[in-house]
Amino acid sequence: MQIITLGDEILRQKAEKIHIIDDEIINTAKQMLVILKRDKGVGVAGPQIGFLKRIFVIHIEGDEERVFINPSILETSHVTSKYEEGCLSVPGIYANVIRSESIKIQAWNEKGRPFTIEASGLLARVIQHEYDHLEGVIFLDHVPEKKRDKLVAKYEKSQNRDNT
Numbered sequence: 092m093q094i095i096t097l098g099d100e101i102l103r104q105k106a107e108k109i110h111i112i113d114d115e116i117i118n119t120a121k122q123m124l125v126i127l128k129r130d131k132g133v134g135v136a137g138p139q140i141g142f143l144k145r146i147f148v149i150h151i152e153g154d155e156e157r158v159f160i161n162p163s164i165l166e167t168s169h170v171t172s173k174y175e176e177g178c179l180s181v182p183g184i185y186a187n188v189i190r191s192e193s194i195k196i197q198a199w200n201e202k203g204r205p206f207t208i209e210a211s212g213l214l215a216r217v218i219q220h221e222y223d224h225l226e227g228v229i230f231l232d233h234v235p236e237k238k239r240d241k242l243v244a245k246y247e248k249s250q251n252r253d254n255t
């Protein structure tokens with residue numbers, strides 16, 4: 092399963108709600124966790140594998156594997172933090188992004204059970220990054236325009252180099 096990269100319109104579309112957590116969804120979640128391990132990522136969202144549904148998975152080293160289906164962010168802290176992010180869909184590009192330091196989120200897991208968690212630090216950051224993917228937003232959208240243009244140009248240059 093390939094990761095869709097920047098430039099593909101799929102990454103800009105809004106993902107659809109999942110109505111039934113069936114075998115297809117469960118298997119997709121499992122495959123997404125395998126992709127994370129393979130590509131050494133901490134999170135991946137449905138649209139990144141061309142699956143335009145509201146699902147993402149997160150696996151931060153030292154933490155459990157987490158599946159979020161139909162997530163809703165209930166609260167975001169006014170306190171923010173800045174941290175360098177990357178994305179499997181924009182390989183080789185990193186940028187500082189300001190996000191809420193902590194959040195409260197409600198979702199369903201792969202067993203079809205609803206849960207609510209309060210997360211802070213890296214987990215809160217990764218959740219916000221992955222949630223953005225469900226809305227067609229990528230981390231570079233949070234970077235000031237001039238800086239973003241430079242990074243996108245750098246990315247495009249690196250892609251052309253890989254193709255020739």
Ligand code: ZN
Pocket residue numbers: 177178179180220221224230
């Ligand atoms: Zn990403």
